[in-house]
């Protein structure tokens with residue numbers, strides 16, 4: 002359902018590249034504000050994979066409540082229990098309670114993407130299986146060509162196409178200018194639930210390597226595997242799944258516990274998420290009529306609350322577009338409102354790789370000791386405050402109320 006709060010005169014058509022979290026979140030707000038929105042997604046259908054993602058703190062909650070999604074996310078949340086860290090013989094070293102890892106509410110990325118899609122599909126045009134090939138900006142519009150769709154023109158173009166954003170490459174330059182490798186890689190895939198896990202996870206660490214098998218949703222048949230390993234930047238083709246499987250098999254060869262079985266599962270999986278733990282650093286997120294949102298502009302990576310960041314920043318970008326006099330003022334407002342928030346989230350994520358895959362046996366023991374300390378009542382309160390601090394570091398304007406009063410006065 003689209004409720005036009007105000008039809009902006011300065012920019013009515015928007016093309017968004019990417020239909021994961023950031024893109025559909027922005028589409029939700031812009032369509033409510035009266036924009037004609039198209040979302041183009043490279044994948045042939047909505048992508049389903051991905052780890053569980055979480056929301057924490059007031060800013061995430063406020064935006065999700067204003068989107069009317071807070072309850073539904075709770076209905077479809079994961080219910081992760083205690084997670085334990087084991088040694089190569091499978092003996093438990095330390096265990097941590099669920100709330101350490103899963104914020105105020107946790108949901109699979111794919112489920113969240115589905116909720117956003119379901120809420121926008123009737124008011125937004127989605128084009129799947131296509132990608133922008135060129136952008137040409139004139140004084141009044143951006144002319145866009147696609148791999149499949151016939152050329153079109155839009156008032157604005159938004160890159161919400163992830164860490165390896167294609168729009169960023171077209172408008173700002175090669176990703177090597179902006180992507181900062183943080184020294185680790187992350188992978189995720191599904192395996193049969195041979196360990197019979199029920200809403201729990203087990204982690205094994207060896208120096209520079211971490212691997213977990215987890216069951217977030219109580220599915221008796223399916224478990225997820227997550228891998229984090231230290232490595233300098235690797236050269237590989239991001240479309241070549243077999244090459245990525247080979248890298249992982251080499252990294253984890255020779256480890257005990259369940260690892261040989263998990264590597265067998267890796268050989269058989271068709272869906273693999275594999276990427277560098279990297280951050281996007283840019284001085285500006287807009288150029289002319291093109292703007293970046295979510296991971297494309299400021300990918301924070303694991304521990305950086307990238308999903309909450311994308312949802313909150315989409316709210317801000319749409320609100321600024323609907324309330325400012327033109328796109329220049331709106332983009333300047335967007336950048337000013339979110340920069341400090343983004344920086345804080347990126348900062349909290351810098352040590353994530355080293356924490357999940359400590360480089361030496363000694364550091365693994367120290368990390369486990371830290372977990373033991375943090376599970377004490379006093380320390381867990383302190384930890385909760387620290388993680389929420391970055392997530393709350395933004396003062397949100399009430400754009401829907403602002404626009405409703407403009408409409409009432411008109």
Ligand SMILES: Cc1cc2nc3c(=O)[nH]c(=O)nc-3n(C[C@H](O)[C@H](O)[C@H](O)COP(=O)(O)OP(=O)(O)OC[C@H]3O[C@@H](n4cnc5c(N)ncnc54)[C@H](O)[C@@H]3O)c2cc1C
Pocket residue numbers: 018019020021022023024041042043044048049050051052054110131132133161162163164165166167168189274294295296297302303307308311
């Ligand atoms: C399938 C999948 C699995 C993920 N799994 C994890 C995970 O396990 N751990 C983790 O930390 N983060 C993961 N992420 C990233 C996480 O979703 C983001 O960090 C966060 O939610 C911010 O989302 P975003 O929408 O900005 O970017 P993303 O979620 O990365 O979404 C970008 C979207 O753009 C699309 N796209 C890419 N190129 C083009 C193009 N040329 N034209 C059109 N569309 C394009 C992609 O297919 C994707 O749908 C995953 C993302 C995806 C898409």
